[in-house]
Amino acid sequence: MSRFLLFLLIALPVEEAFCQTPQIDATGREIRPPARVERVYAAGPPASTLVFAIAPDKLVGWTRAFRPQEAQFVDPKYAALPELGRLTGRGDTANVEVVLAAKPDLIVDVGSTRASLAALAASVEQRTGIPYALFDGRLDATPKALRSLGLLTGDQARAEKLAAWLEREIADIRARAGRVPADARPRVYYGRGPAGLQTGGRGSINVEVLELLGAINVAEDVRAGLVIVPIEQVLLWNPEVILTTDPNFWRRAWTDPRWGATEAVERKRVYLSPHLPFGWFDFPPGANRLLGAWWAGKVLYPSQFDIDLRAKVAEFHRLFYHREPTRAQLDALLGEPGVLPR
Amino acid sequence: MNARPVSYVATVAVLFALAVLAFGVGRYPVSVGEIFSLLASKLTGSEHALPANVETVILQVRGPRILAAVVVGAALAAAGTAYQGMFRNPLVSPDILGVSGGAALGAVLAIFLSLDILMTQALAFAGGLVAVGLVYAVGSRLRGHDPLLALVLTGVIIGTLLGSAIALLKYLADPYNQLPAITYWLLGSLASITPRDLSAAAPLDLAGLVPMLLLRWRINLLALPDDEARALGVDTRRLRIMVVACATLMTAAAVAISGIIGWVGLLIPHAARLLVGPDFGRLLPLAMIMGAAFMLGVDTLCRTIAPIEIPPGVLTALIGTPFFLWLFAFARRSW
Numbered sequence: 001m002s003r004f005l006l007f008l009l010i011a012l013p014v015e016e017a018f019c020q021t022p023q024i025d026a027t028g029r030e031i032r033p034p035a036r037v038e039r040v041y042a043a044g045p046p047a048s049t050l051v052f053a054i055a056p057d058k059l060v061g062w063t064r065a066f067r068p069q070e071a072q073f074v075d076p077k078y079a080a081l082p083e084l085g086r087l088t089g090r091g092d093t094a095n096v097e098v099v100l101a102a103k104p105d106l107i108v109d110v111g112s113t114r115a116s117l118a119a120l121a122a123s124v125e126q127r128t129g130i131p132y133a134l135f136d137g138r139l140d141a142t143p144k145a146l147r148s149l150g151l152l153t154g155d156q157a158r159a160e161k162l163a164a165w166l167e168r169e170i171a172d173i174r175a176r177a178g179r180v181p182a183d184a185r186p187r188v189y190y191g192r193g194p195a196g197l198q199t200g201g202r203g204s205i206n207v208e209v210l211e212l213l214g215a216i217n218v219a220e221d222v223r224a225g226l227v228i229v230p231i232e233q234v235l236l237w238n239p240e241v242i243l244t245t246d247p248n249f250w251r252r253a254w255t256d257p258r259w260g261a262t263e264a265v266e267r268k269r270v271y272l273s274p275h276l277p278f279g280w281f282d283f284p285p286g287a288n289r290l291l292g293a294w295w296a297g298k299v300l301y302p303s304q305f306d307i308d309l310r311a312k313v314a315e316f317h318r319l320f321y322h323r324e325p326t327r328a329q330l331d332a333l334l335g336e337p338g339v340l341p342r
Numbered sequence: 343m344n345a346r347p348v349s350y351v352a353t354v355a356v357l358f359a360l361a362v363l364a365f366g367v368g369r370y371p372v373s374v375g376e377i378f379s380l381l382a383s384k385l386t387g388s389e390h391a392l393p394a395n396v397e398t399v400i401l402q403v404r405g406p407r408i409l410a411a412v413v414v415g416a417a418l419a420a421a422g423t424a425y426q427g428m429f430r431n432p433l434v435s436p437d438i439l440g441v442s443g444g445a446a447l448g449a450v451l452a453i454f455l456s457l458d459i460l461m462t463q464a465l466a467f468a469g470g471l472v473a474v475g476l477v478y479a480v481g482s483r484l485r486g487h488d489p490l491l492a493l494v495l496t497g498v499i500i501g502t503l504l505g506s507a508i509a510l511l512k513y514l515a516d517p518y519n520q521l522p523a524i525t526y527w528l529l530g531s532l533a534s535i536t537p538r539d540l541s542a543a544a545p546l547d548l549a550g551l552v553p554m555l556l557l558r559w560r561i562n563l564l565a566l567p568d569d570e571a572r573a574l575g576v577d578t579r580r581l582r583i584m585v586v587a588c589a590t591l592m593t594a595a596a597v598a599i600s601g602i603i604g605w606v607g608l609l610i611p612h613a614a615r616l617l618v619g620p621d622f623g624r625l626l627p628l629a630m631i632m633g634a635a636f637m638l639g640v641d642t643l644c645r646t647i648a649p650i651e652i653p654p655g656v657l658t659a660l661i662g663t664p665f666f667l668w669l670f671a672f673a674r675r676s677w
Contacts, residue, residue, distance in 0.1 A: 045518075064516070086517065193523050194459050195534035197651070221649070226522055228533055228651040231403055232370040235395055245519070248458040256536060261398040283518030 023152055025133040026145075027118035033106045033131045037153045041104035041130075043087035046111050046137045046286035049278060052078065053287065053320040054150055054159045060084070060102040066277070072329065073277040074321050087124065100128055106152060110145055111137035111285060112205070139208050142287050143167045162319055166287060170212070173293050176304045177213045186300060187216045189239035189264070192282070196242075196249035196259070197228050206282045209292045210243075215300055231258050238263050241300060242270040245282050250338045271299045272338030277321065291316055299341065309334060349617040349628060357412075357635040364408045364642045369649065370399045402537065409544075410535040410599060411641040412634040415606055417547045417596040419633020420626060421589035422607030423614065424554060427622050428564045428585050429490055436593040436607035439497040439586065443504035444473020445597040446528060447511075453523045454511045462527070463539065463598045467546075470594030476500060478586060489568075489579075529653035530601035532641050539599040550591035551630075553584060558623040561585060565620070603654050605662035606633055612669055 022030040040058045042048040051059050056078055065083035066074070084098055087109070099107070107124065109117065113136050125132040133152055135145035143163035150159020190207055192198035200206035202217065203224035210217045218237035222229065235258070242264040244250050250272040253259040264270050273281035273292055280292035294312045297305035310330050318324045325333065334340060365377055376396050383390035390397075421436035429438070437443065448469025452462035481496035482489065508528075515521045554561070563571045564581060571578045593607070614629035637654075640661070644652040 192519070193526070194453075194462070197533055198522060198526070223650070228526060228531065229649065230369050230533060230645045230651055232368045232399055232645070233649055235399060235403070236370045238395075248456075252459070258398060258402045258536070261395050261402075279518075283516075285518070 023133070023148060025121075025148070026113045026136045026141075027121065027134050029118065029122065029134070031106075031131045031133045031152060033133075033152050037105045039102065039104045039106075040153060041084065041087075041099055041102055041107045043107055043109035043132075044111055045086075045278070045284035047108045047135075049284065049286040049288055049320065050110055050142070050146060050149055051108060051153075052322075053162055054146060055153050055155045056322055058153060058155075060104055063087075070277040073317065073323065073325060075323055078322070087120075096124065096128060099124075099130075104130055106130065107132040108135070108149060108152075109133070110135045110142075110149075137285055138205070139212060139285075139287070139289050139293070140170055143170075146287075165319060166290065169290055170293075173212060173290075173297060176297060177215075177301065180214070180301045180304050184301065184303075185214070185216050186240035186269070187218050187237065188241045188243060188300065189218045189234060189237060189262075190282075191234075191242055191244045191249055191253075192226070192246060194246055194248045194252075196244060196246065196253060197231065197234070198226055199229055200224070200226055205285050208285070209281055209289055209296050212293050213297055213300060215296070234259075235261055240264055240267065240269060243273065243281065243296060243299070244270070245273045245275060245279060247272060247336075247338075269299075269341075270338065271296075271340070272336065274333045274336065274339055276333060287320060295339075302341075309340075346618050346624060350631070353628060353631045353635060357631055357638065360635055360638045360642065361408055361412075364411075364638055365400065365404055367642065367646050368399065368404060369646065370395070370403075372396055372399055376400075406537045406540050407532050407535050407641065407645070408638060410532050410540055411638040413540065413544050413547055414532070414596040414600045414603065415610075415633040415635070415637025416630040417550070417592040417633075418603070418607040418637070419610035419614070419629040420551060420554065421593045422633075423611040423622070423626055423629040424561065424585050424589045425607075426611050427561060427620070427625075428582060429494065430565055431494075432612065433608075434494075435604075436589060437501070437602075438494060439477045439590065440473040440501045440504060441470040441590050441593045442597055442602050443501045443508075444476075445470035445594055446602060447473070447504050447507050449527050449598075449601070450508050450511045450524050453520055453527060454515050456520070459534070463542070467594050467598035470597060471590060473500065473504060474586065474590040474594075478583070489582075526653075527601045530603040530655050531644070531651060531653060532600055533645070533651045535599060543595045543599045546595035547592050550588040550595070554588045554626065557581065557584060558626050561622045565622075600654075603637070603658060605655070605658035606637055609658070609662045609665060610636055613665070616669070 022032045025031050038058060039060045040051050041060050042051045045063055048062055059081060061082040061084035063084060063086040066079045071079035084102060087099060107130050113134055117134060121132040121134045135148055143166045146159045146163040150156045188210060190199050190210065199219045201222040201224050202220045206226060207217055218239050219229065240263050242253065250270060253265055253270045259265050273295060278284055278288040280288060280295055291313060294307065294309060298309055313330060313333065314324045366374055376392055377400060379390055380392055380397060380400055418436055425434045425436060425438055426432060445466040448465035449462050452465040477497045477500050481493035484492040512521060512524055515524060560576060560581060563574060563576045564578060568578050610633040611629050614625055614632050618624045618628050640654050640657045643657055644654050
């Protein structure tokens with residue numbers, strides 16, 4: 001017995017040298033990464049963007065390769081990282097062998113923390129022997145995810161800086177939105193997809209930006225998650241503002257007489273969210289949606305959001321994408337038809 | 343006592359009643375009075391005092407959608423009827439030669455490339471035609487087999503190939519944006535029908551229907567063994583190409599605007615056959631009316647029973663499965 005205790009006493013410090021103190025991820029699982037994390041595999045786009053923000057040189061690859069128009073916003077050496085596929089979610093395109101071949105010290109996923117994903121994390125961790133941490137991807141939980149991620153990868157200072165900045169930005173957006181009088185809040189419809197008939201109810205990850213802004217989502221009472229609604233239902237809601245992420249739908253809204261019957265089209269208040277290099281308003285559901293919140297705040301509540309959107313974009317890109325967009329890039333992002341009121 | 347005229351009259355009456363009902367119901371409240379005053383003002387050319395949205399709902403939303411349901415239902419039922427007769431097989435549906443698979447691949451490719459709706463429809467339509475063309479070209483070159491069997495088997499095999507191509511595109515698609523759009527397209531829906539869609543699809547469906555109607559008596563002979571048909575002076579090969587071309591044109595045009603809607607082309611020909619028997623000349627018009635009524639009924643449910651759209655394929659399967667089982671268990675009518 002005493003021998004065993006002695007063994008433990010000797011063994012423990014050795015164990016310490018190989019492993020950090022364990023972290024608890026959002027699903028309550030204990031994560032024990034090696035003391036020095038040099039290579040991180042991000043299992044989905046939201047995780048990629050966060051790892052890229054705090055430790056770009058540790059990211060082993062993207063889940064989906066950059067398209068040329070996306071790649072112009074990041075340093076070519078990062079844009080050229082290999083495409084490894086997703087490990088989680090509906091796409092489930094990553095081959096575990098590809099992940100193993102990338103030799104990560106840590107696998108990270110950010111997004112939903114529901115039981116099926118927690119089980120997937122546990123199973124991949126068991127099969128590969130690589131620690132797999134899962135963090136809550138809601139926009140207001142992102143500062144916390146950044147800090148936890150920083151602890152795991154050993155980039156606490158950088159993570160803290162971004163988390164604190166993000167917290168201030170979110171608080172600023174909340175405060176501005178909170179000052180909007182009730183009668184100045186337009187009824188908003190968020191239309192996705194080429195026909196604009198996909199939308200999200202209260203609690204959908206797709207409309208988190210609207211919820212952060214305290215905006216009135218006309219589809220609030222349909223069930224959470226992505227759904228298709230009949231156009232008659234949209235006409236019944238008669239939104240004052242339509243926001244979309246789909247350029248095809250944005251163009252269609254002006255010529256289709258059915259959409260023409262909505263107040264939003266009559267008053268020319270249909271806006272298209274920018275989508276480069278990552279979408280602003282809805283997807284991927286990562287920190288990139290902060291820009292969507294500033295943008296939507298500006299088009300919904302112009303007097304409370306009398307901000308310099310170009311400066312916001314530049315600052316966000318500098319912090320999270322490590323490169324400020326050029327003047328021409330900013331012009332292109334914000335000058336795309338439909339992004340801002342004329 | 344002849345049951346046939348009764349069947350036609352009854353189904354036309356049902357279709358008409360459903361159309362009237364479909365104009366009257368929906369998420370947007372429109373009263374019967376408003377419908378009639380709109381109708382009156384359109385007929386007399388006078389002004390009406392209705393809110394602008396009421397006119398939009400009736401003329402731009404419900405009208406095109408009702409017509410689309412009628413066109414799609416009739417086209418799928420007609421194609422199914424023709425194929426079931428030609429293949430002498432009760433389990434055949436319009437997509438047996440790969441038209442739906444080809445259309446789906448075309449549409450999925452368009453969504454994958456972020457093309458707009460018009461291009462999605464065009465690629466779906468073209469995909470359907472190309473797939474069947476390919477199946478026919480390959481199937482008719484397989485010598486030494488029953489030509490129909492060769493065609494069906496080629497259809498199944500190429501259909502599987504198309505399915506894998508679709509799976510590959512789904513696998514590569516952006517999971518937040520493109521994948522839901524692909525999934526919704528594959529489920530089928532009349533939710534985004536516009537008058538323009540209808541004006542493109544309806545003439546194509548008509549172009550497929552007219553030759554089929556003109557040849558309806560001769561198509562009966564395709565149900566006979568080839569040598570017997572030939573003895574009666576029918577060039578079965580040419581007639582078969584004709585039927586396949588017409589059925590494909592109709593199905594591809596329908597699927598391009600509606601997405602994949604199963605069961606209509608399988609179920610309705612059986613239901614019609616129960617009423618009027620296997621003669622193609624009598625069967626085709628009745629199947630079309632029944633297909634139109636069935637699709638219209640289903641679509642009206644899809645857009646009214648919940649604040650969200652219900653995919654029509656779900657309802658057609660819910661209705662189709664028990665009906666089909668009942669048919670096989672109890673209906674003894676030969677065909």
